[in-house]
Amino acid sequence: xxxxxxxxxxxxxxxxxxxxxxxxxxxxxxxxxxxxxxxxxxxxxxxxxxxxxxxxxxxxxxxxxxxxxxxxxxxxxxxxxxxxxxxxxxxxxxxxxxxxxxxxxxxxxxxxxxxxxxxxxxxxxxxxxxxxxxxxxxxxxxxxxxxxxxxxxxxxxxxxxxxxxxxxxxxxxxxxxxxxxxxxxxxxxxxxxxxxxxxxxxxxxxxxxxxxxxxxxxxxxxxxxxxxxxxxxxxxxxxxxxxxxxxxxxxxxxx
Numbered sequence: 674x675x676x677x678x679x680x681x682x683x684x685x686x687x688x689x690x691x692x693x694x695x696x697x698x699x700x701x702x703x704x705x706x707x708x709x710x711x712x713x714x715x716x717x718x719x720x721x722x723x724x725x726x727x728x729x730x731x732x733x734x735x736x737x738x739x740x741x742x743x744x745x746x747x748x749x750x751x752x753x754x755x756x757x758x759x760x761x762x763x764x765x766x767x768x769x770x771x772x773x774x775x776x777x778x779x780x781x782x783x784x785x786x787x788x789x790x791x792x793x794x795x796x797x798x799x800x801x802x803x804x805x806x807x808x809x810x811x812x813x814x815x816x817x818x819x820x821x822x823x824x825x826x827x828x829x830x831x832x833x834x835x836x837x838x839x840x841x842x843x844x845x846x847x848x849x850x851x852x853x854x855x856x857x858x859x860x861x862x863x864x865x866x867x868x869x870x871x872x873x874x875x876x877x878x879x880x881x882x883x884x885x886x887x888x889x890x891x892x893x894x895x896x897x898x899x900x901x902x903x904x905x906x907x908x909x910x911x912x913x914x915x916x917x918x919x920x921x922x923x924x925x926x927x928x
Contacts, residue, residue, distance in 0.1 A: 716783055716832055719824035728818065733809040737761075737801040739876075744799040751793055752809040754784045759805030760867075760876060764884065765797050774885040775843055777802070777867050785815070785832065803876050847887040850928035855886040856896045857925040860906065864915055872907075872914030 717725060734757070737743055744750055746766050756778050763784065764774040775797065778784055784799065793812070819826045846858055859882060864871050875882070883893040900906045905921055907914045915921060 716825075716828050719822065719828055720818065721822075724818055724822060724825075728810060728814050729808075731811060735807060735809060737805045737807070739801050739803055742798060742800045743805065743807065744795050744797070746795055746798040748795055749793050750795050751812050753812050753815060754778075754799060755808040755810060756780060756782045756784075757806045757808060759807070760802040761799050761805050761807075762802055762877075762881065763797050763799050772798075772884045773847075773887060774881060775840060777863075779867065783832070785812070785829075785836075802881075850925075852886070852888055852892055853896055853899070854925050854928040855888065856882075856893060856900070857921045859886045860900075860913065860915060861918070861921055861925060863913070864918075872912050874912050876911065 717728070720728065733752075735743075737759075743754060743761060744752075758780055760777060760779045762774050763776050763778060764772045766772055778799070815829070819829055846855060850858070862885075863875060864873060868874075877885075879894060880890050883890040886893060897906070897908065900921075901908060903920075905915070905917045907916055
């Protein structure tokens, strides 16, 4: 059996490069500690090396094409999703084919569903927007570590609380703001949280943007045109540039 060299976190930083270390088999599957976020959002930072090895042992790394489903709502799933590369949308499938996109996930995002503490039925669908490479990790192993590692349990609870708070905030936005405020929120979210650039290229359809804003595609297109006419944004194909962010923030604030 080939001996695997255990590398310290300082020895490499595979999240920032494309090279594969021949000295670390786990790195090739993007499952070392440094392959997850190194900031405060890293759920696994409290795990010991043996615990991390236990967690990633047997995980599945899969590549998805745009439009393919990663996790399906109302189906049984025993995995949590860690995005290695690409962009995916998390959405709730409603009545009469209407969807509500609650968030976008990208590189190094770690998504847990209802299968951790409340059965194994997923409450949302995740599908690829761009080509996506992700790891599917056995949720039962997270549950086991939750019961054995108090520090990890705290981090996981914080993660779930943050997800729940974001969903509650999304609910308030979609139910209490008028349509221009919701579209402004969507544009600011794309610029500041998803792409972190201006201008930014959006690999989403107008229907996707409408699903993020809880409105019809026709209403979204009309409001985007109003924003363009007012000099707030500029669009060219799938590229959007925010020209007056302070005004968009004011529209968002006032609903």
